[in-house]
Amino acid sequence: MSTTTIRIDDELKARLAAVAQQTGKTPHALILETLTDAVERAETDAALHRLADARWAALKRSGESVSWNDAKAYLQSRAAGKAVLKPKARVPAR
Incomplete structure (x- = not known):
């Protein structure tokens, strides 16, 4: 040392x-x-x-992302102990 x-x-x-x-x-x-x-x-x-x-x-x-609403719903469901699928990433509509 x-x-x-x-x-x-x-x-x-x-x-x-x-x-x-x-x-x-x-x-x-x-x-x-x-x-x-x-x-x-x-x-x-x-x-x-x-x-x-x-x-x-x-x-x-890639241009792909998960919307805040989808991410929030997923995280809230997981926090509540629910088994849910991860939201899919996609290119947002312009």
């Missing part, structure tokens, strides 16, 4: 120490947990953006 030095102001250091004490962790453990959470969140966001970009490209390429 390597060492990284960060500079934080005294106020943030005091807040960090207080939160660490409240949660029963060392400041070091709290910093590692916080950094891990931030990195994982950034990676998840990046993956979501890549997926959205790919789906947007597919939509533009």
Whole structure:
């Protein structure tokens, strides 16, 4: 494991120490947990953006989509525990 030095102001250091004490962790453990959470969140966001970009490209390429009303009805039925078929994607009428 390597060492990284960060500079934080005294106020943030005091807040960090207080939160660490409240949660029963060392400041070091709290910093590692916080950094891990931030990195994982950034990676998840990046993956979501890549997926959205790919789906947007597919939509533009095919022109097919599911209407909001069909998607909403499907999701409401699924949330209610009903077994329903997925709505079919189609090119919207202009």
